[in-house]
Amino acid sequence: MSARFIPVVVTAVLFLALLIAGSLQFSGFASPRVLLNLLTDNSFLAIMALGMTFVILSGGIDLSVGSVLALSSVLCAILVEKHGWHPLQAIPVVLIAGAAFGAIMGALIHVYKLQPFIVTLAGMFFARGLATVLSEQSIPITHSFFDSVNNFGFSVLGGWIGSATLLLIVVFAFGLWLAHFTRLGGYIYALGGNSTSAALLGVPMGLTTISIYTLSSTLAALSGIVYTFYTASGYALSGVGMELDAIAAVVIGGTLLTGGYGYVLGTLLGVMIMGLIQTWISFHGSLNSWWTKIFIGSLVLAFIIFQRGISAGFGTKKAKI
Amino acid sequence: MTARPAALQLNKICKSFNRVSVLRSVDLELRAGEIHALLGENGAGKSTLIKVMTGAYSADGGEIILGDKTISPQTPSDAQKLGISTVYQEVNLLPNLSVAHNLYLGREPRRFGCIQWKKIRARATELLKRFDLDINVNEPLSSYSIAVQQLVAIARAVDCSAKVLILDEPTASLDAREVALLFRVMRDLRDSGVAILFVTHFLDQVYEVTDRITILRNGERVGTFATNALPRNELVAHMLGKELHALEHLSHHCPPAGREEDVLLEADSVTIANGVEQLNFKARQGDAIGLAGLLGSGRSEICSMLFGLSHVTSGKVSLAGKEFRPNSPAAAIKKGFALCPEDRKTEGIVDPLSVRENLLLALQAQKGWWRPIRAQQQKALVDEAIRALKIVCSDAEKPIGQLSGGNQQKVILARWLMTKPQIFILDEPTRGIDIGAHAEILELIRKLCAEGMTLIVASSEIEELVAFSNKVIIMRDKKMVGMIEGDAITENSVLSAIATPV
Missing domain, CATH: 3.40.50.300 (P-loop containing nucleotide triphosphate hydrolases)
Structure with missing residues (x-):
C-alpha cells in the first residue's frame, strides 16, 4: 500500500475501533439509527469541512466559514420571513452571495499575495459583523416549505435518511469527482504540493486560488442553509467557532495541514469520528459534554504528531537534494 | 557542423x-x-x-x-x-x-x-x-x-x-x-x-x-x-580569469613556517556529512591556508564543517591536540572560531539593523544577552572598528544595507575580530567588492597572520590565494587532491593542480 493512503486508513480504523468499543459498552450504540443520526446531526459540519478540505489541500486555510454559515442563515431567514420570499428563491441568492464572498477573498489572496489566514480572518469578522447588523435577534422561520423539506425522507433499517443526509451524499460525491476527475482537482493538489513548481508547470494560479475559496464559501453558505432548516431559524451567533471544528475534522481525516496530501473521504470520516465521540458521551450520561472538546483536542494533536512521522516517508524526500 | x-x-x-x-x-x-x-x-x-x-x-x-x-x-x-x-x-x-x-x-x-x-x-x-x-x-x-x-x-x-x-x-x-x-x-x-x-x-x-x-x-x-x-x-x-591587475604589488608572500609543536588545528583523513572526503591538513598559528578549487569542489563545505554546520562522519579533527567536534556554530565560536560567510546578503549582514548593531552582534552573542554592552563602550568599540578597518560610512546608525559591498564585508570582518578569534574562516571574502576594498582585505589577512591568527580562506581567485597563503589545499569533486606549500605556490602550479583530469 502506498504511503499516501496510510493517514486515511488510520482514520477509518479509528472510526471502526470507536464504533466497536462503543457497542461493547452500550447496546444499540452501533445501530443504523445512531449512525444515520450521526450523518443528519453533523451534515452541516460535514458540508463545511468538505469545502475546507480543498482549501487545506491547496496549502491554505479558511477561517471565515463559521461566520459565513451565520450570515447565510440570517440572510435566508430575513428574505423568507421579512420579505416574504419563497425559500426556493432565497436559497440561490444566499448561495451566490456566499460564492461572491469567497471569490473576493480568493482574489485578494492571489492578487496581493496575502496570507490566507489574514484574509479569511478579516472575512470572518466581516461576515459575523454583517450578520449581527442585519439582525441581532434570532429570526424564527415558519414557512411551510421548511416543514415539508424537514419531513422529507425515508427510513432505512430503523434509521432515517432525511434531506440533509441526501444533500451531504450529493456534496460528497461532488467532492470526490472534483478531487480526482477534474483538472481543477489536480491543480489544487499541485498548489499544495509545491506552488512554485505548480506555477512553472503552467497551473493557472489565480483561477485556481479563486475557485478554491469560492468553493469553500459556497459550501459554507450551503451548510448555513442546512443549519437554517435544522434549527428553523436564522441567528447571527450560530456557528461560532465552527470553522475550527471543520479544520479539526479535516486534520483528523488525515489531510496534511501544509497541503498536498489528503482525501475527501478522510474528512467525512473525521466528522463522523467527532460525532461518534459526542454520541459516546451522551450515551455515557454522567460526563460533561465539554469532554468532547478535550477528546477532539487530543485527537488533533495525536494526528498532527502522527503525520510528522508519516511525512518523513513522503513529504521530505525532495529535501534530500 | x-x-x-x-x-x-x-x-x-x-x-x-x-x-x-x-x-x-x-x-x-x-x-x-x-x-x-x-x-x-x-x-x-x-x-x-x-x-x-x-x-x-x-x-x-x-x-x-x-x-x-x-x-x-x-x-x-x-x-x-x-x-x-x-x-x-x-x-x-x-x-x-x-x-x-x-x-x-x-x-x-x-x-x-x-x-x-x-x-x-x-x-x-x-x-x-x-x-x-x-x-x-x-x-x-x-x-x-x-x-x-x-x-x-x-x-x-x-x-x-x-x-x-x-x-x-x-x-x-x-x-x-x-x-x-x-x-x-x-x-x-x-x-x-x-x-x-x-x-x-x-x-x-x-x-x-x-x-x-x-x-x-x-x-x-x-x-x-x-x-x-x-x-x-x-x-x-x-x-x-585574471582580475587582480591592480594588486600586482601583492606579490607572493609566504609567512615563516611556525614550529611543528604549534599545530593548532589538524584534520586527519576527514570525511564530512556534506560529501567532502580525504581531508588532511595541519594549521599552525599564523598560517594562512588557502582552499582552491572550482565551484562545487568542496571549498565551502570545509568552511561549514569547521564552523559546526556539517558534521564529521569519519576521521578526526583536533584543535590544540584535543578532538574537536563542533555540532553548532555556537560551539565553534566558543572554541575561538569565526566565519565570514560566502553569501554576505543572507548569511552575513542583518539588513535592517544599523552598522553599529551589525558590528556588535557577535560580541554581544558571545557575552550573552543578559550582559548588555554599555552605550559608551559600544560607541568606543564601533569607532575603533570603523577606524581600524577603514569602513566608509557617514553614520554608524545607518542601516547596513546602504553600504557598498566592500564596506559591508569589512563590517562582517570587524564584527568577528571583536570576538578575538584564534581561527578565522573566510569563505570568498572578496567576492563582489570593489578593487580598493579588495586590496585592503588582503592586507588585513596578512596583518592578522603576522599577529598569529590562523586563517582559512576559500577563494575562486587564484592570484588572491597565491598572494597570501603559505599552504594551498587543492579541492576537486569534493575530494582533497593535493596541497601546495611555501614557495611552490604559484598561479601556474595551483591552476594546473585544479585542472588536472582525474
Whole structure:
C-alpha cells in the first residue's frame, strides 16, 4: 500500500475501533439509527469541512466559514420571513452571495499575495459583523416549505435518511469527482504540493486560488442553509467557532495541514469520528459534554504528531537534494 | 557542423539589479542538435542568463531570437509555450502527485467532464519507455530517486515539444550510473534536433557530453569554444580569469613556517556529512591556508564543517591536540572560531539593523544577552572598528544595507575580530567588492597572520590565494587532491593542480 493512503486508513480504523468499543459498552450504540443520526446531526459540519478540505489541500486555510454559515442563515431567514420570499428563491441568492464572498477573498489572496489566514480572518469578522447588523435577534422561520423539506425522507433499517443526509451524499460525491476527475482537482493538489513548481508547470494560479475559496464559501453558505432548516431559524451567533471544528475534522481525516496530501473521504470520516465521540458521551450520561472538546483536542494533536512521522516517508524526500 | 541553424540566439543581453550590472552585453548562440555547455563561477551570471531565457526575468537590453522570431517571454510558462523548457537541479515537479499526473498535469485527456486516467497511464508508460524508464506511473513522484524525477521532468519538457532544453545543474545530485543514463537521453535528444544548454560545474562531464562551450565571467562572455579544441587548462584559466591587475604589488608572500609543536588545528583523513572526503591538513598559528578549487569542489563545505554546520562522519579533527567536534556554530565560536560567510546578503549582514548593531552582534552573542554592552563602550568599540578597518560610512546608525559591498564585508570582518578569534574562516571574502576594498582585505589577512591568527580562506581567485597563503589545499569533486606549500605556490602550479583530469 502506498504511503499516501496510510493517514486515511488510520482514520477509518479509528472510526471502526470507536464504533466497536462503543457497542461493547452500550447496546444499540452501533445501530443504523445512531449512525444515520450521526450523518443528519453533523451534515452541516460535514458540508463545511468538505469545502475546507480543498482549501487545506491547496496549502491554505479558511477561517471565515463559521461566520459565513451565520450570515447565510440570517440572510435566508430575513428574505423568507421579512420579505416574504419563497425559500426556493432565497436559497440561490444566499448561495451566490456566499460564492461572491469567497471569490473576493480568493482574489485578494492571489492578487496581493496575502496570507490566507489574514484574509479569511478579516472575512470572518466581516461576515459575523454583517450578520449581527442585519439582525441581532434570532429570526424564527415558519414557512411551510421548511416543514415539508424537514419531513422529507425515508427510513432505512430503523434509521432515517432525511434531506440533509441526501444533500451531504450529493456534496460528497461532488467532492470526490472534483478531487480526482477534474483538472481543477489536480491543480489544487499541485498548489499544495509545491506552488512554485505548480506555477512553472503552467497551473493557472489565480483561477485556481479563486475557485478554491469560492468553493469553500459556497459550501459554507450551503451548510448555513442546512443549519437554517435544522434549527428553523436564522441567528447571527450560530456557528461560532465552527470553522475550527471543520479544520479539526479535516486534520483528523488525515489531510496534511501544509497541503498536498489528503482525501475527501478522510474528512467525512473525521466528522463522523467527532460525532461518534459526542454520541459516546451522551450515551455515557454522567460526563460533561465539554469532554468532547478535550477528546477532539487530543485527537488533533495525536494526528498532527502522527503525520510528522508519516511525512518523513513522503513529504521530505525532495529535501534530500 | 557549423552549418546547423541557430535554434536560439541571445544578442547583447544586459541585466542589472539595483544599478549593479549582472550581465553586460552577453551573446549566446544555441544550435539545433547540439549540447552546449554554459560555464562560469558563482556570480558569473549563469543563473541570471538562464532566467532571462526562461522568462523569469526580463532583460534590460538585448534581444532573444527563437528560430527567426524575436521573442520576449514574460513568464516561465510563456517560454514553455514557445518551446523553451528548463529542468532545474531541484526538480520542479510535484512530489505529491503521481508520475503520470506530473507528466500530463494541465493537459489531461478528458471525456464527459472526467479525466481519463487509463489513457494517461498508458501514454505516460509509453512516453517513459522512450527514456528507458520502466516504472509504475501511478506511484507518487517522491517515491523515486532524484535521477528518475529529473528524467520525468525532461520527458515532460520534451513531450511539450521543446525545441530548446535548458538543463540547470541536472547532475549535481546524481550518481555515476544515473549520470550515464541522463547523458544517453541527452545525446538521443540532440540527435533528434533539440538544442540543449547544459549548465554544470563538473568539467569531466563537459568534456564527455558537450559539443561547444560558452564561458561567462563577471557578467561578461569570455568566449564560445568548440569543446574538443579547448584544453582543460585554458578552460579553467578562462573561468577563473585574471582580475587582480591592480594588486600586482601583492606579490607572493609566504609567512615563516611556525614550529611543528604549534599545530593548532589538524584534520586527519576527514570525511564530512556534506560529501567532502580525504581531508588532511595541519594549521599552525599564523598560517594562512588557502582552499582552491572550482565551484562545487568542496571549498565551502570545509568552511561549514569547521564552523559546526556539517558534521564529521569519519576521521578526526583536533584543535590544540584535543578532538574537536563542533555540532553548532555556537560551539565553534566558543572554541575561538569565526566565519565570514560566502553569501554576505543572507548569511552575513542583518539588513535592517544599523552598522553599529551589525558590528556588535557577535560580541554581544558571545557575552550573552543578559550582559548588555554599555552605550559608551559600544560607541568606543564601533569607532575603533570603523577606524581600524577603514569602513566608509557617514553614520554608524545607518542601516547596513546602504553600504557598498566592500564596506559591508569589512563590517562582517570587524564584527568577528571583536570576538578575538584564534581561527578565522573566510569563505570568498572578496567576492563582489570593489578593487580598493579588495586590496585592503588582503592586507588585513596578512596583518592578522603576522599577529598569529590562523586563517582559512576559500577563494575562486587564484592570484588572491597565491598572494597570501603559505599552504594551498587543492579541492576537486569534493575530494582533497593535493596541497601546495611555501614557495611552490604559484598561479601556474595551483591552476594546473585544479585542472588536472582525474
